[in-house]
Structure formats: structure tokens, C-alpha cells
Amino acid sequence: MENSILVESIRYPAxxxxxxxxxxxxxxQALVGEVLRWDVESTCPTCGYAxxxxxxxxxxxxxxxxLxxxxxxxxRRVAPPPRNAATMRVLWAELGIGLDGVRAVLEQVLTGLYSGTLPETELLARKLRASGIEATASRTAD
Ligand SMILES: [Zn+2]
Structure with a gap:
């Protein structure tokens, strides 16, 4: 199991x-090991409301x-050997979607079109790697 922590954060006015x-x-949004977490916090400089x-x-x-x-x-799944059934099992377990949805996601992963936030995609990549399927998550240039 991979235990590293990956964090994406953003600051914005509200x-x-x-x-x-x-x-x-x-x-x-953070990926801690194999658990996704998120939080939002604010402390008002005017009245101290937190x-x-x-x-x-x-x-x-x-x-x-x-995003x-x-x-x-x-x-992305790193090249062959094709292990589509094993990949689909991981995606199905992680995403909690139906078989048709899993097939669609698998197709997107194979064509490099499946996307999300970095913590979300890295979680799936870690789960795939834990099942012996080489996969990577990386930010797109565009
Ligand atoms: Zn205030």
C-alpha cells in the first residue's frame, strides 16, 4: 500500500x-494513502467568524x-499486457458504478481520456498498481 500524501489546495474570496x-x-482535497479527504475553512479578518x-x-x-x-x-494505464477484467474490477470497486459505466470508464482510461482532480486520479492509479496493473496519474498540460 502506498502511503504518501498528495494535496491540492485553492484559496478564494467568499x-x-x-x-x-x-x-x-x-x-x-488530499489523498492520504488510499483515502480521499477534503475540507474548506475560513477565518474572517473582520469579525473573527471561523x-x-x-x-x-x-x-x-x-x-x-x-479543476x-x-x-x-x-x-492512464501503462501499456500491455491487457488486463481489462482486472482493471474493470478495480474501477467497479472504487467508483461504485454499474457495469456499463465501468466499461465506458475503462475505454476512457485506455484512450487516456479519463480525467479528474489529481488526488482522485492518483487514488485510482494507486488502486490499480496495488492490483499489479501499472497505471499513472498526471496533470495535463492544457
Ligand atoms: Zn466576518
Whole structure:
């Protein structure tokens, strides 16, 4: 099992829920070993109101901010031998989607089109590598 920590973070201005002044928010998505985590926190410089949110699924808003700031990362399987059944088992277990969805994702992985945030794609790459399937996640240039 791979235990390294991978973190993507972003800072952005948003209105303080305490006083309405503009406060800076910090959002983080991290891959810790094989667990994805996220949190968002802010402390208002005007009134001191502090808020931290975490747990559950990554909010779409934060995911969108991370993707637009850092760009997408792509999951790629490193060449043969073809182990499509084993790859599909890992994807199915990790993504919790139906068989048709898994087939579509496999196709995207094989063609280098499957993308997400870097922590998300690195998690899948780690799970694949743990099953003996060489895979990499890397940020796209564009
Ligand atoms: Zn405030």
C-alpha cells in the first residue's frame, strides 16, 4: 500500500457568513494513502467568524474550483499486457458504478481520456498498481 500524501489546495474570496465582509477561504482535497479527504475553512479578518467544513463527498463547487485552478489530471494505464477484467474490477470497486459505466470508464482510461482532480486520479492509479496493473496519474498540460 502506498502511503504518501498528495494535496491540492485553492484559496478564494467568499462572503463571511458572520458579517458579510469578504473573507479568504481555503479548500483542500488530499489523498492520504488510499483515502480521499477534503475540507474548506475560513477565518474572517473582520469579525473573527471561523468555519470549517469537511466529510462526505467532495462538493461540486470545490471540485470545480480545484479543476479550474490546477487543471485536470488524467489516469492512464501503462501499456500491455491487457488486463481489462482486472482493471474493470478495480474501477467497479472504487467508483461504485454499474457495469456499463465501468466499461465506458475503462475505454476512457485506455484512450487516456479519463480525467479528474489529481488526488482522485492518483487514488485510482494507486488502486490499480496495488492490483499489479501499472497505471499513472498526471496533470495535463492544457
Ligand atoms: Zn466576518
Amino acid at each position: 462572503v463571511c457568513q458572520g458579517c458579510g465582509a469578504e473573507a479568504e477561504w481555503c479548500g483542500v 468555519l470549517a467544513v469537511c466529510g462526505g463527498d467532495l462538493p461540486e463547487e470545490l471540485r470545480g474550483r480545484l 479550474s485552478e490546477h487543471g485536470q489530471a488524467r489516469l
